Amino acid sequence: MIYFDNNATTPIDVRVLEAMLPYLRRFHGNPSSLYRLGRVSRSAIETAREQVAALVLARPDQVIFTSGGTEANNLAINNVPANAAVAISAIEHPSVFEPAIARKSYFRQFSQLAVDDNGVVQPSGLQAMQWVKGDFASIMLANNETGVVQDIPALTAELKTNGVTVHTDAVQALGKIPVSFPALGVDLMSLSGHKIYGPKGSGALVVGEDIALSPQLLGGGQEYGCRAGTENVAAIVGFGRAAQIIMNELGQRHKKLGRLRSALEGLLLDIPGVTVLAEQAQRLPNTVMFAIKNVDGEMLLMQLDKQGIAVSSGSACASAGGHPSPVLKAMGVDPELSKGAIRVSLGKDNTEQEVNDFIVVLKKIINV
Ligand SMILES: Cc1ncc(COP(=O)(O)O)c(C=O)c1O
Numbered sequence: 001m002i003y004f005d006n007n008a009t010t011p012i013d014v015r016v017l018e019a020m021l022p023y024l025r026r027f028h029g030n031p032s033s034l035y036r037l038g039r040v041s042r043s044a045i046e047t048a049r050e051q052v053a054a055l056v057l058a059r060p061d062q063v064i065f066t067s068g069g070t071e072a073n074n075l076a077i078n079n080v081p082a083n084a085a086v087a088i089s090a091i092e093h094p095s096v097f098e099p100a101i102a103r104k105s106y107f108r109q110f111s112q113l114a115v116d117d118n119g120v121v122q123p124s125g126l127q128a129m130q131w132v133k134g135d136f137a138s139i140m141l142a143n144n145e146t147g148v149v150q151d152i153p154a155l156t157a158e159l160k161t162n163g164v165t166v167h168t169d170a171v172q173a174l175g176k177i178p179v180s181f182p183a184l185g186v187d188l189m190s191l192s193g194h195k196i197y198g199p200k201g202s203g204a205l206v207v208g209e210d211i212a213l214s215p216q217l218l219g220g221g222q223e224y225g226c227r228a229g230t231e232n233v234a235a236i237v238g239f240g241r242a243a244q245i246i247m248n249e250l251g252q253r254h255k256k257l258g259r260l261r262s263a264l265e266g267l268l269l270d271i272p273g274v275t276v277l278a279e280q281a282q283r284l285p286n287t288v289m290f291a292i293k294n295v296d297g298e299m300l301l302m303q304l305d306k307q308g309i310a311v312s313s314g315s316a317c318a319s320a321g322g323h324p325s326p327v328l329k330a331m332g333v334d335p336e337l338s339k340g341a342i343r344v345s346l347g348k349d350n351t352e353q354e355v356n357d358f359i360v361v362l363k364k365i366i367n368v
Pocket of ligand 1: 007008093
């Protein structure tokens with residue numbers, strides 16, 4: 001099988017699995033228990049916290065473990081004070097968009113920031129807002145569908161001087177490009193374990209110095225009182241180990257993915273009728289979103305699946321729902337072309353041979 005859907009999820013790295021297994025087999029202690037078995041679990045969590053923090057250049061006590069990117073995004077958005085002015089980009093993941101929409105009527109002002117035809121967030125929407133201290137903006141670092149990377153420091157510099165709280169969803173960026181919490185200058189940043197060869201159901205919200213976070217889950221006061229519930233120790237350990245591996249391997253992964261992606265894109269653009277979306281924007285090195293004139297994306301996805309090739313026709317959720325991608329809509333992509341959109345997201349273990357095989361199969365399906 002050729003797995004080309006690494007933005008949806010990644011296979012677990014065997015080194016991650018090995019790190020997790022002792023916490024599933026032997027060390028079952030509750031991290032809040034005071035005896036030795038409990039302390040083993042506690043210590044494993046704190047090691048993982050250090051590993052995740054080190055990867056994003058944050059302090060360990062700024063890392064709040066969650067059940068994934070979705071929970072981290074919800075935690076950030078649910079902390080926006082009522083009466084705040086709020087801006088989110090028009091291309092946010094549903095786990096930012098939906099909680100923002102759900103709370104919209106409590107906000108003083110709410111706006112969705114437009115993107116240009118390459119999927120780049122336009123600063124004009126931010127400049128049009130009347131910002132005061134405590135207001136809130138959320139702009140994702142890298143988009144899951146197009147791979148477009150936003151210049152967060154440039155977009156948010158002025159907001160920061162006005163005391164606006166800035167959140168970024170860095171779920172797709174992590175492990176593909178360097179992600180530095182201090183260099184981004186944001187107050188809150190969401191991460192997910194299963195996009196970086198870690199386990200599903202792991203993630204974190206990184207929280208800046210001056211942010212007092214209210215929990216959305218109340219109970220035992222775990223995670224510095226920000227996220228109650230007995231910790232998923234094995235998943236947290238796996239997330240930490242996955243982060244640690246990236247510290248050593250990001251450079252080589254980045255180079256390899258960039259090489260594969262440019263080979264893939266070159267071959268795709270040789271096919272008549274192919275458009276690469278967001279081609280002119282700065283993008284993650286692994287992601288290509290393309291469309292073929294007069295070819296239905298869902299149909300193509302199913303045909304590729306029959307040949308053992310997994311791709312996506314948009315974000316994972318959008319694929320399942322069969323709705324046209326809101327991201328492509330925000331970019332002003334012709335709806336006919338959007339219907340044909342296919343996302344290939346490469347991973348660290350893909351090869352040039354797989355890229356070539358994919359192109360052969362694709363050409364056969366569309367008869368060129
Ligand atoms: C940009 C982005 N944010 C958030 C999420 C949600 O993360 P999780 O699957 O860990 O809940 C995803 C997953 O698809 C994503 O792509």
